[in-house]
Amino acid sequence: MSTSNKRNISLTGNIEFTGITLKEPKNFAAGIPAVKVAVQHTFKEMGALEALSTLSHMNQKEGFDCPGCAWPDPDKPSKLGEYCENGAKALAEEATYKKVDEAFFKKYSVEKISNWSDFKIGKSGRLTQPMILREGEIHYSPISWEDAYTLIAHELRALNSPDEGIFYTSGRSSNEAAFLYGLFIRAFGTNNMPDCSNMCHESSGVALSETLGIGKGSVKLEDFHKAEVVMVIGQNPGTNHPRMLSALEKCKNNGGKIITINPLAEAGLIRFKDPQSISGLTKGTSLTDIHLQVKINQDVALLKLIIKRLAKLATTDNTVFDLDFIKKHTQGYEVLLADLANFSEDELLEACGVSDEKITETVELLAKNNKVIICWAMGLTQHKNGVDNIKECVNLLLLKGSLGKPGAGTCPVRGHSNVQGDRTVGIMHHVSEELNTAIKNIFGFTPPDKEGLDTVHALEAMHQNKAKVFVALGGNFISAVADTVYAAEALQQCNLTVQISTKLNRSHLITGKTALILPTLGRSEKDSKNGKSQFLTVENSMGKVHRTKGLLTPKSEQLKSEPEIIAGIADAYFKGTHPVEWKRLGNDYDLIREKISQTIKGFKEVQKASEGAGYYLPNNVRELDFNKLPNKKAQFSICRLAQHRLRPNEFLLMTIRSHDQFNTTIYGLNDRYRGIKNERRVVFMNIADMNRFGYKKFDVVDLISNYENKERRAEKFLIIPYNIPKGNLAAYFPETNIIVPHNHFADKSNTPISKSIIVHLERNYNI
Numbered sequence: 001m002s003t004s005n006k007r008n009i010s011l012t013g014n015i016e017f018t019g020i021t022l023k024e025p026k027n028f029a030a031g032i033p034a035v036k037v038a039v040q041h042t043f044k045e046m047g048a049l050e051a052l053s054t055l056s057h058m059n060q061k062e063g064f065d066c067p068g069c070a071w072p073d074p075d076k077p078s079k080l081g082e083y084c085e086n087g088a089k090a091l092a093e094e095a096t097y098k099k100v101d102e103a104f105f106k107k108y109s110v111e112k113i114s115n116w117s118d119f120k121i122g123k124s125g126r127l128t129q130p131m132i133l134r135e136g137e138i139h140y141s142p143i144s145w146e147d148a149y150t151l152i153a154h155e156l157r158a159l160n161s162p163d164e165g166i167f168y169t170s171g172r173s174s175n176e177a178a179f180l181y182g183l184f185i186r187a188f189g190t191n192n193m194p195d196c197s198n199m200c201h202e203s204s205g206v207a208l209s210e211t212l213g214i215g216k217g218s219v220k221l222e223d224f225h226k227a228e229v230v231m232v233i234g235q236n237p238g239t240n241h242p243r244m245l246s247a248l249e250k251c252k253n254n255g256g257k258i259i260t261i262n263p264l265a266e267a268g269l270i271r272f273k274d275p276q277s278i279s280g281l282t283k284g285t286s287l288t289d290i291h292l293q294v295k296i297n298q299d300v301a302l303l304k305l306i307i308k309r310l311a312k313l314a315t316t317d318n319t320v321f322d323l324d325f326i327k328k329h330t331q332g333y334e335v336l337l338a339d340l341a342n343f344s345e346d347e348l349l350e351a352c353g354v355s356d357e358k359i360t361e362t363v364e365l366l367a368k369n370n371k372v373i374i375c376w377a378m379g380l381t382q383h384k385n386g387v388d389n390i391k392e393c394v395n396l397l398l399l400k401g402s403l404g405k406p407g408a409g410t411c412p413v414r415g416h417s418n419v420q421g422d423r424t425v426g427i428m429h430h431v432s433e434e435l436n437t438a439i440k441n442i443f444g445f446t447p448p449d450k451e452g453l454d455t456v457h458a459l460e461a462m463h464q465n466k467a468k469v470f471v472a473l474g475g476n477f478i479s480a481v482a483d484t485v486y487a488a489e490a491l492q493q494c495n496l497t498v499q500i501s502t503k504l505n506r507s508h509l510i511t512g513k514t515a516l517i518l519p520t521l522g523r524s525e526k527d528s529k530n531g532k533s534q535f536l537t538v539e540n541s542m543g544k545v546h547r548t549k550g551l552l553t554p555k556s557e558q559l560k561s562e563p564e565i566i567a568g569i570a571d572a573y574f575k576g577t578h579p580v581e582w583k584r585l586g587n588d589y590d591l592i593r594e595k596i597s598q599t600i601k602g603f604k605e606v607q608k609a610s611e612g613a614g615y616y617l618p619n620n621v622r623e624l625d626f627n628k629l630p631n632k633k634a635q636f637s638i639c640r641l642a643q644h645r646l647r648p649n650e651f652l653l654m655t656i657r658s659h660d661q662f663n664t665t666i667y668g669l670n671d672r673y674r675g676i677k678n679e680r681r682v683v684f685m686n687i688a689d690m691n692r693f694g695y696k697k698f699d700v701v702d703l704i705s706n707y708e709n710k711e712r713r714a715e716k717f718l719i720i721p722y723n724i725p726k727g728n729l730a731a732y733f734p735e736t737n738i739i740v741p742h743n744h745f746a747d748k749s750n751t752p753i754s755k756s757i758i759v760h761l762e763r764n765y766n767i
């Protein structure tokens with residue numbers, strides 16, 4: 001598959017099979033194999049000495065924040081190190097000794113590299129110097145930083161309107177970089193700030209803002225130690241947030257119970273062997289008490305059934321729901337109860353596919369406990385009804401009065417290590433009057449008041465030639481977004497695409513007519529200005545702001561920090577005619593923090609308070625303050641059931657992460673917990689479905705979606721018999737993004753439907 005702006009670029013790279021071996025899926029996470037893999041990855045990429053000395057600084061108070069997920073650090077980090085297998089892999093990727101330099105690009109054209117797999121592209125190493133891909137050429141060549149800035153400024157000035165510029169952010173950036181970037185984009189004159197969270201937790205942000213008045217979760221780490229019940233819905237922490245397993249273990253040790261809701265029985269949720277304790281390594285703790293194997297996208301049906309049964313019990317037992325809490329703090333209780341009558345228990349039971357006994361067990365547990373935490377991630381957000389999925393979780397918590405008290409609350413488990421912080425400091429496509437007023441007062445210019453474009457609409461604008469310059473602060477836009485072919489057409493029409501990146505990825509190959517690579521420092525690297533080593537700040541998944549300070553020698557002397565690069569672009573664009581002193585800000589993070597503290601609520605004390613364990617930002621739910629909401633009350637919601645009208649040969653496909661990747665960065669070809677070795681082109685299928693269609697293990701199929709009569713095809717997947725509900729399939733992203741339609745996304749949040757794509761299969765006979 002290839003499209004062209006005169007270059008012959010492959011969109012998918014090599015899709016040959018790599019030599020699969022199957023094992024039984026695991027029934028525990030972490031343990032000795034995790035330690036072994038962490039050591040293998042870091043030693044291989046960094047060398048043993050550097051690996052060991054660096055890992056010991058990860059997530060420690062004077063060290064650097066893990067470049068992986070956003071799970072918070074405990075106040076007293078473990079002496080054995082506060083990192084996990086996948087954090088170690090994230091570090092190894094960033095700190096690798098391999099380099100992508102001038103000689104690399106001389107040797108390999110973008111056409112050639114595009115034929116490699118994502119795995120091979122990522123393993124090429126760290127970007128080391130600014131490079132340009134000139135119009136009509138197929139080799140990147142070096143460019144000076146100043147010339148790169150001048151070119152960007154020139155292309156930005158050539159636009160008919162600032163709204164023809166698109167400025168993407170991925171959630172790895174620091175608060176300081178994100179704040180400066182948002183400030184520049186607004187000074188330039190647009191709110192076109194699509195963000196990785198548009199594809200991630202946007203549904204959570206929308207649902208939580210509308211029901212509870214803040215788009216973030218309410219729990220703190222220590223709440224897990226006090227919770228009576230923790231529900232983990234649509235999330236695979238064993239792989240994506242391994243340090244969360246320690247929190248779940250503490251909950252269990254204190255007598256709490258864990259309910260998991262997932263179409264798959266993920267190993268990490270079954271049993272945890274803590275690599276940070278010797279006894280934990282051998283014995284481990286069993287985690288899940290009740291696993292509800294819901295069908296894909298039937299969580300609303302399942303939660304509604306649970307709520308309906310609880311409501312029935314509540315008619316004779318006034319301790320089942322927290323009636324005082326409901327009366328004092330909520331609105332819409334009666335309407336919610338009345339709406340339940342519109343659904344029969346049989347209908348809900350059939351829709352969710354869970355057994356009656358398991359529902360009864362769950363209802364009994366929830367009826368007698370009042371400290372409930374609900375955690376969730378992409379299994380809830382990436383559906384057409386993603387916002388409703390989360391609102392139904394909020395309904396349950398409100399009924400139980402499980403908010404604003406220890407051991408209870410909402411816990412959307414964030415993805416990228418600073419995705420939440422980027423939002424807090426101003427990366428958003430919506431207009432905030434409060435922020436605009438603050439910017440005007442502090443910086444002396446008027447930010448635009450027209451709504452900007454999110455990810456799906458930015459793609460559309462580029463596709464329609466209404467946007468012509470694309471700048472990315474991190475990430476791998478082409479591989480992360482839905483609909484690879486459409487997205488490539490969109491990007492390839494741009495006049496200029498600019499990637500501020502640490503590592504080579506497909507977004508450096510599928511580019512505008514001219515493309516720039518601006519290489520930047522990683523989280524783990526020393527960032528010195530004027531002989532002084534500087535720190536940055538980040539916000540974790542629970543709203544705590546703290547410092548991060550790299551310690552490794554930068555991979556190349558030519559690397560610049562993100563704030564410095566943004567300031568360089570801004571300075572070249574404004575040529576000293578703007579009230580903001582860009583260059584000064586780019587060189588002095590204390591000064592950026594001073595400005596953040598004046599502009600953003602909750603950052604007043606950031607300079608001092610970010611020290612050590614850091615500090616919590618204000619959170620109205622923790623205070624049970626719902627003043628911003630209608631009638632100053634938390635809101636119950638009426639949620640609809642998901643409807644998918646499937647033809648007999650169709651399935652619902654969820655696109656998920658293997659244990660060996662960080663989003664579009666492929667660490668390796670194994671998915672250890674699910675028993676897959678050395679292959680990514682696999683599709684998990686129920687054995688009954690295999691029998692129905694006459695498929696055998698390792699049969700090769702294409703996955704095909706067909707929305708509005710447009711066929712999209714992902715070629716060559718091996719069928720794997722797996723414990724997954726009938727009618728459901730699972731395969732890995734990003735390989736499957738080619739079949740996700742760009743114009744089907746969640747209501748209100750516009751998050752692509754990456755977890756419920758209607759597909760059919762075709763045997764691939766080319767094998």
Ligand SMILES: Nc1nc2c(c(=O)[nH]1)N[C@H]1C(S)=C(S)[C@@H](COP(=O)(O)OP(=O)(O)OC[C@H]3O[C@@H](n4cnc5c(=O)[nH]c(N)nc54)[C@H](O)[C@@H]3O)O[C@H]1N2
Pocket residue numbers: 068069070086200233234235236237239240241261262263264266294295296297298299377378379380414415416654655656657658659661662663664755
């Ligand atoms: N090592 C590693 N860590 C990561 C990442 C990574 O790629 N690698 N990515 C980071 C990012 S950006 C994010 S957003 C998070 C992602 O973290 P997760 O959300 O855990 O990631 P996914 O693999 O997308 O897993 C979704 C889970 O939801 C389940 N699921 C799918 N559909 C449904 C459904 O309809 N209902 C229910 N109940 N469950 C469903 C799947 O079986 C799977 O267990 O992790 C972050 N951390």
Ligand SMILES: Nc1nc2c(c(=O)[nH]1)N[C@H]1C(S)=C(S)[C@@H](COP(=O)(O)OP(=O)(O)OC[C@H]3O[C@@H](n4cnc5c(=O)[nH]c(N)nc54)[C@H](O)[C@@H]3O)O[C@H]1N2
Pocket residue numbers: 067170171172173196197199200201378382415416473474475476477479480481482500501502503504505520521522523562655656657662663664665733734736737740754
């Ligand atoms: N089908 C499908 N699609 C999905 C998902 C899914 O579950 N299914 N998940 C979605 C989700 S949850 C997310 S968050 C997005 C992820 O979308 P992105 O955030 O755009 O993708 P990443 O793969 O995390 O980006 C990796 C690249 O970031 C760069 N990078 C790494 N660290 C740094 C840094 O410190 N600074 C800078 N400047 N660059 C850095 C490297 O060059 C690396 O190649 O994908 C989404 N897409």
Ligand SMILES: [Mo]
Pocket residue numbers: 196199200201414415416
């Ligand atoms: Mo994410």
